[in-house]
Amino acid sequence: MTQPDDTPSTAPSAAPASTPATPVAPAASRGAFDHVMEQFARDYLRDRRSSRRWSLFFRLGWLGLGLFAAWTVYSENRHNSAPTGPHTALVDLRGEIASGGEASAEVLLSGLKDAFEDVGAQAVVLRINSPGGSPVQAGIVYDELRRLKEKHHKKVYAVVEESAASGAYYIAVAADEIYVDKASIVGSIGVLMDGFGFEEVMKKVGVERRLLTAGSNKGMLDPFSPLDEKQRGYAQTMLDQIHRQFIDTVKEGRGKRLxxxxxxxxxxxxxxxxxxxxxxxxxxxxLDYVAREVIKAEDIIDYTTKENVAERLAKRFGASLGEGAVRALRALPAVH
Structure with missing residues (x-):
């Protein structure tokens, strides 16, 4: 008879309870992030280097243009100052007479002074094609032209092409003689002040004008306000004074010929x-007739002050350099 085995049987042990693991970022994710940041840093540094190179390139380019412009202007000045034989000196007055323009007093007088100072210039011709312009600029040229004539003892001849009107004729009467084409436009000895009045239009569209001034006449001739008769009279008196100056100048210049x-x-x-x-x-x-028949010096040399390409580049370079200096100063830390 078989006896039962008293050896205790080994029961399978229960699996220990698992503890929840702390989540850890995969190594692959960290590696991707580092790669992106590294690539970003490389791209940023590359862009900065490229920006600096282009900035340096443009600065050197402007410097080269500036040096070229300065050399060209210097060469032209040396050429213009070279001794010349007997000739007729020409200065052009073209376009509107206005400060800062090609027919400003500054530009015209620069050419006129060079023409008078050249010992080879037998006389000076002012060739005119202008509708007029600023009475102030015209007056400056007129007075200086008379002074130069007296100082250098040279005659001045005005030659009118298309027109010598208003301020242009004001300048012309400083000449010893005035020559014209039979179809030239000459005269317009007067003064004007023009503008517009919009007050009725503003009423129709329902716009209110709000003008604040310190001084009862500070808003004088404002185009959006009604014209005050007292202010109109003041403006007319001023125009009459300038007109009188113009008349006196013409009478002085033309004398008994008028x-x-x-x-x-x-x-x-x-x-x-x-x-x-x-x-x-x-x-x-x-011009040719006056040089040949009146002055007796057929060779004509142009003394007109012209702004050439080199001078324009020089001005742009100077403006660019100044702007760069301003930016640099603004970038400096403020001192408090």
Whole structure:
């Protein structure tokens, strides 16, 4: 008979309870992030280097253009100052007479002074094609032209092409003689001040004008306010004074040659042919005629001050350099 085995049987042990693990970022994710940051840093440094290189390139380029412009201007000045034989000196007055323009007093007088100072210049011709402009600029040229004539003992001849009107004629009467084409426009001895009035339009569209001033006449001739009769009278008095100055200048310049009529100083203008009859001009003739027949010096040298390409580049370079300096100063830390 088989006896039961008293050896205790070994029961399978229960699995220990598992403890929840702390989540850890995979190594692959950290590696990808580091790679992105590294790539970003490389791209940023590359862009910065490229920006600095282009900045340096443009600065060197502007420097080169500036040096080229300075060399060109210097070379032209040396050429213009070279001794010349007997000739007729020419200075052009073209376009509107205005400060800062090609027909400003500064530009015209620069050429006129060079022309008078050249010992080879037998006389100076002012060739005019202008509708006029600033009475101040015209007055400056007129006064200086008379001074240069007296100082250098040289005659000045005005040659009118298309027109010598208003301020341009103001300058022309400083010449010893005025020559015109029979179809030139001459005269317009008057003064104007123009503008617009919008007060009725503003009423129709329902716009209110709010103008604050310190001084009862500070808003004088404001185009959006009604015209005050007292202010109109003040402006008219000023225009009459300037007109009187213009008239006196014409009478001084033309002298006994002027055949004054009631219309002479009314602001009208005439053809060159009629201007000669009125004593506003002396004869028919162009630049070549005056140089050949009047001055007796056929060779013509142009002393007109012109802004060439090199000078424009020099101005732009100077402006760019100044702007860069301002930016650099603004970048400096403030001191408090």
């Amino acid at each position: 055949k004054e009529t009631p219309e002479t100083f009314s602001g009208l203008f005439w053809s060159g042919e009629e201007a000669i009859k009125m004593g506003l001009a002396d004869g028919i003739g162009n």
